[in-house]
Amino acid sequence: MESTLHPPGMRLSCLAAGIAAWTRVNKFCCLLVFLAASLLGSFLNAQELDERAIRVAYVYNLTKYVDWPSAGNQLVVCYVGDGPMGEALEKMLAGKTSESRLIRVVLSPNDDDLDKCDVVYVAYSSPLKVHATLDHLRNKSVLTLGDSVSFPKNGGMIGLVRVGQQVQMIVNLDAIQRTRLKISSRVLNLATIVHDGPEARN
């Protein structure tokens, strides 16, 4: 993920040494802080902490605040994409109930099965694949979720976006209003509202 993009200890200690030289306050305490930083920086390794759990918890909560036009006994949550999010969804959601509907998680469904989903979590790294999925689901009463800023702008309904040290919702109201889904104002009050970008309007 993003953490592999930075060569670790080198930059950290360069930054540390740079600041120390710049401030010219090379007191011992200052040095200790940066020495510790240099050492800690070398233990770098990709680790995702609770971010995925927070996203799954959002998915679970959102199923309570969205009304589907025809709600059956089951609530089908589908996952398409190439990241590790699907595993987390299955592990934490499958078998739970939401508004007395039993949640079933389907990983990587084919196009026909995609139509039977109530929720589709789209996590492709390729924008082309994201577009194709969204085109396929356009105007259908399927709640589409993604995790990038561009997702709701390109016609997805809700982006669960990492913002600093939080995960926030970005809702594309146009995309929801095109379908028969109804979303509670409780969600809208908490979310950043955006509208279709030029690509999604076509």
Next chain:
Amino acid sequence: MKYGRLILVAEFVACLFSGWTLNAQSQSDPGAMSLSIEELTHAKVFSASKHLEDSRQAPSSVSTITAEDIRRYGWRTLGDALSSLRGFYTSYDRDYTYLGVRGILRPGDYNSRVLLLVNGHRMNDDVFDNAFIGTEFALDLDLIDHIEVVRGPSSSLFGTNALFGVINVITRHNVSGTSIELSGDTSSFLGRTGRLNTTIQKGQLSGIFSGSLYRSAGQPRLFFPEFASPATNNGWAVDVDGDRFEHAFGDLQYGNFRIHGLYSTRVKIIPTGSFGANFNDPTNRSTDSRAYVEMSYHRAVSLGDIDIRGYYDWYGFLGIAAFGGLTPPNRLVGKTFGGAHWVGTEASLNRQIGRHRIIIGADYEHDIRILQENDWVGQPASFVDRRQPSRAALYGEGELNLIPKLSIRLGARLDWFSLYGTSLSPRIAIVYSPDSRTTVKYIYGRAFRAPNVYENYYSDGIVLEAPTTLLKPETIGTNEVILERGLSSWLQVTVDASYNHLQDLIDQVPDPTTGLSHFVNVGRDRGRNLEVELEAKRTSGLAVRASLSMADTSNSTLLTNLENSPRKLVKINGTVPLSRFFFGALESRYISAQQSYQGTRVPPAFLTNATLSTGPALRDWEISASCYNALNNGRFDPAGPALEQPEIRQDGRTFLFKVSRSLSFEHSTK
């Protein structure tokens, strides 16, 4: 460089270890599933313990004010927003806004007993420890994402100033790609604000830049009965209440690196004739400028989350006042300057060990220069004081989750000051959650505030003289019990009882031999507080919060009640969607009578504000109209020792109208 070789060794060790990486491990946290959607949006409570957690589990009483709240209620200043919270109240002397917490607002204190942070960066300056909350606050409210308010002593993590609480203002993140936002408002007394906000997004690079201007002519005529004589315009201050600020803010993130900073300058004309200056003289003014730039790096590694930051800060105060009458030759113009430059750095590590968690950290700060100076225009400086203090600290907190429903936090911080020696601040918190809707917390904490250079060294020969003996840090010990319970899925009640014990409190006291006053560590104060709050949130969008705070404060040596200490605060506020397009918001606050610094009784005050604003259905436009003090109640705030007036009349009914428009540009995702 003396330490150059050591750094090289560190580089070498770093390189050795850089190959040592462990497999990525995913930690699924089933606890997240029990959070409500509101709690998820604020899942990170950084101020309280610096890691991702539910605010109910935070080892303090935490309140969050969101951007949504600020917009719906039409709050203009940080002080407006804070005084909506239980236990908080403000006082305005037409120069600065002062914050009272749990019945304590010491006269002559520039909010040095709360710690104010912007994105975790300390805003209290190194001359006066100012925490600015009025129009002098350096950031536009439109840039705020949310404000975390942590009550109680927090020196065990944050060091000096965190006596009554920590206010961490978190700015908005760029979630709109590349965009431009324009905003303008107009308000009573020729008030107007213009703001331009741009966001950029390119690959991993994401940024926000904002600039704004504010001007207000202020009240055209103010009457102060204390000056009702022909020599002082019969008590009328005419066109001397102007207020203005300029703000700039920038925040740039690239991957795990972040650089953010701000610049602000604010000028307030002072109509009150404070510090013995000529009454009704347009020369009298305070100028406060503040700037900082901070670079930080955050990383989640196998050892835990690492945060490292380094910063440069600047603060400058310039007070100009005229004395001796409005006409020459007796008229003398005096200038007071207090300014500081400082640099600092902090590193912390936050690590999960099974169900337990620890945070350890260290910080260091050095003042390149602190200068206080007084001049009479055309004469050599009458007072100059230069200092170059340093401070350093080590801190740590452990979260022990030994049995499922009980969490214990133990923390301590050791601070060292080149001017005052060391201070230890421990804290223990026990958080018990018998079921998913109930939390009981017990907290004991000790916090301190080191005297600032203004209190220790400043002397103007008009109002203040320097203390005869060097001041020592003041301390507070707090015992607090909090019960939080969800009565239903939409109604929550909080009961909070606390006992504060202040020692060696630094107070401004008159010196009968010179007729001036100085700061001194005096006696002991104590405060007993009980707060009850009800919060309702319906799915329809209706949200109501009501609270009652009772404070009983006294000086244990003199056995008298403290000044500026209302015994009761009652607050109720609510927002409701009125149609698809509009939201209505109403808030009312009652502050019971207080005793002023001069010993007079300041009558109870009642305030009602109403705001109508547009909702998300209006797409890129945001429009709001507010009416403050809608019932036009007469209100007074107690004044400090620099003023002849025991109390200052506050504005009657005023209005504000605001429009924002955002223009968004699609950015390429390829």
